[in-house]
Amino acid sequence: MSQQRPPLPPFTVETAAQKARMAEDAWNSLDPQRVSLAYTQDSRWRNRAEFFSGREAIVAFLQRKWATEIEYRLIKEVWAFHNDRIAVRFAYEHHDDAGNWFRSHGNEQWEFDENGLMRRREASINDVPIQQNDRKFLWEGRVRPTDHPGLTGLGL
Numbered sequence: 001m002s003q004q005r006p007p008l009p010p011f012t013v014e015t016a017a018q019k020a021r022m023a024e025d026a027w028n029s030l031d032p033q034r035v036s037l038a039y040t041q042d043s044r045w046r047n048r049a050e051f052f053s054g055r056e057a058i059v060a061f062l063q064r065k066w067a068t069e070i071e072y073r074l075i076k077e078v079w080a081f082h083n084d085r086i087a088v089r090f091a092y093e094h095h096d097d098a099g100n101w102f103r104s105h106g107n108e109q110w111e112f113d114e115n116g117l118m119r120r121r122e123a124s125i126n127d128v129p130i131q132q133n134d135r136k137f138l139w140e141g142r143v144r145p146t147d148h149p150g151l152t153g154l155g156l
Contacts, residue, residue, distance in 0.1 A: 032062035073137035
């Protein structure tokens, strides 16, 4: 029997938002293994110009990503949803090893199986250089506090 990852499709306004926040929290943990468990064993990904499949590839990708995206902080927000699909917009801030700061803006399209595991993820992302004093994702710890504004609240 397959592992279930509630909330399950079909999604509602509330469950789509819950799914997006769960994804945000997992990604902000910077734990590739934890993140990979939200995906099917054969999940298909497109991230920028990279195409790959499977949990092992997801873990390897995230390890590479977070080795270069230092002080990574992410916010996700539901854009739309229907049945077993959710579209989110997101932004994250990080700096490189030279101390150059970036805010990366993007959109993801998610498709889930009946057990609530993501079987497909497609991400388009653009990086914008910012000054350190232009950062907006300023919270302690790995999880965004519930009182910290989301993207809309930050004007992004």
